[in-house]
Amino acid sequence: MTTDPTGLHLETLAIGYGYDPAQHQGSAKPPLFLTSTFVYPSAQIAKDAHRVFFNGPVDGEPAGAYIYSRLNHPNLDMVEKRLAVIDGAEDCAAFSSGMAALSTTLMTLLRPGDSMVYSRPIYSGTDGLMNGHLTDYGIKPFGITVAVDRANVQAAVDLALKAGPLTVMMIESPANPTGATADIAMIRAIADEVGAKTGFRPIVVVDNTFLGPLLQSPLKHGADLTMTSLTKYCGGHSDLLAGSVSGDAALVRRLKQRRTTFGCHLDPHTSWLMLRSLETLSLRTERSCSNAAAIARFLADHPKVRAVTYLGFLPEGSPARAVYDRQCKGAGSTFSFKIKGGEAEAFRMLDRVRLAKMAVSLGGAETLICHSATTTHYAVPQAQREEVGIDDGTIRISVGLEHIDDLIADLSQALEAV
């Protein structure tokens, strides 16, 4: 579903696409529209704007006038146009956070009694949404443990089909924080088979947060919707919360209508900041990826470290490696490693880190580091997190843009405390 109308590279589109100075008095950069409502030029234009928003445009009719900022506003339009082209999608909906994007998507696609499958491990917020909230509405989620293995995916799908109409296949790839990959094309093929058998093809949703839109394009591999927590790499400075979902125009329109009801659109100021952040996404991606590769090598050789789950280290010839080579354009810059020992040893190292900041989240300019079991995966029962490879010695690092020598010196002195 690539709909790039320009033939330009993603790096170029990320800088200017979706904003035309000629429509804004020549202003080189986008103005910020701090308004909650819009004045209609005439009653007929007001009526048409509502018709287009609620019923959809007729035969290529242009978007209607702006109505009210919870429905739409110019800064939201600009950021959605740019994200859609970067994701290779017909349209994009931007939200007030990644979780707002996921909640709106799942609550739009699922009905009481439906079942869904999801890849494990998955971000704990997504896990809580599915297993702690959607179950209250009668939705039945089933986990896939090895999402590069057809038989494993099929087994979860068979369970889900017995429990109710299988409506959604929710994939996070690579997964947080283990880097587990899911084969999007294979999962789409299974969705197609389910569709042929039952008359309803499940919608494939991919959370692309861990790599972001420049390093992986889920729609090209068969996903229907690609979701990103823009809070991470796209925002890139750990100073805002935002999320997006891109895909086919009719599906995204349904999400925008539900977003209007939930009231979780992206506000003008954050939309403006996001447009600005996207301009440097490719440069930040290059630098953080090269820093991460060097740190992964340093950790892999370190005597106090027993494992590094960096995507670039996936063994040649393994199914995960084949998926990674086909699906991903780079290994990204967030990964986990395991200290020799458990919680006490991990805490000793974390308390000695000076340059990297001990915090959850990822994708900012600064390096962030945290102990997975007691922070991001605090709410996940021990047996479940250990089953997917997160033990008490697991530390997640989101490598930033600092000078590599300073980062390695900091980690090196911190590891002496283990």
Ligand SMILES: Cc1ncc(COP(=O)(O)O)c(C=O)c1O
């Ligand atoms: C993979 C993944 N998906 C979704 C989210 C939720 O995004 P947000 O914090 O912007 O709501 C996160 C947040 O950490 C995440 O890591």
